[in-house]
């Protein structure tokens with residue numbers, strides 16, 4: 001791999017360099033939800049990715065040892081993907097089981113027996129369509145069987161960048177001169 005000399009790479013620490021480079025890519029934040037016994041299990045995921053319009057497919061990449069991986073592998077029912085808004089960072093921390101997470105009861109709506117996060121910007125009810133090996137993660141592709149979304153004017157997404165949460169800044173008009 002050729003790395004331009006102006007690029008910061010921690011000495012000899014390829015794994016750290018990989019993580020460092022990845023953090024330059026900001027993402028939205030979603031929560032995967034799935035029935036678990038009498039309740040629900042949730043997991044914060046920044047790997048949410050739209051895959052196909054026809055059929056309607058969305059993917060998430062899930063760490064292999066972990067409860068969510070186990071539940072998604074086992075299910076032949078529905079699971080939910082909820083897109084969080086800028087005021088829902090506490091929910092993201094809660095379902096990431098972050099040490100600083102505030103213990104809270106997250107309110108859910110139930111759609112066809114499956115929980116989704118109440119007041120999320122958008123929710124997708126999915127049925128497992130394919131599972132692909134992704135190294136230490138598995139990529140779960142789900143077919144969207146139902147969905148809901150807020151109006152664009154009413155919402156601002158939660159953004160994850162360099163391990164911190166942000167909200168959207170100023171709009172840059174398309175076609176304007178950028179700072180390249």
Ligand SMILES: Cc1cc2nc3c(=O)[nH]c(=O)nc-3n(C[C@H](O)[C@H](O)[C@H](O)COP(=O)(O)OP(=O)(O)OC[C@H]3O[C@@H](n4cnc5c(N)ncnc54)[C@H](O)[C@@H]3O)c2cc1C
Nearest residue numbers: 043044045046047061062063065066067068069096097160
């Ligand atoms: C903004 C944000 C985005 C995130 N995006 C993603 C994402 O896209 N994909 C993703 O996978 N994670 C992501 N995470 C991390 C994820 O939310 C947490 O690791 C969460 O606790 C995993 O939930 P779980 O139910 O799968 O695992 P839990 O069962 O709660 O376990 C938590 C972690 O413990 C470890 N663990 C559990 N069981 C075992 C075992 N038997 N052997 C060894 N280790 C074990 C695993 O590392 C596991 O991930 C994100 C976190 C944040 C804050």
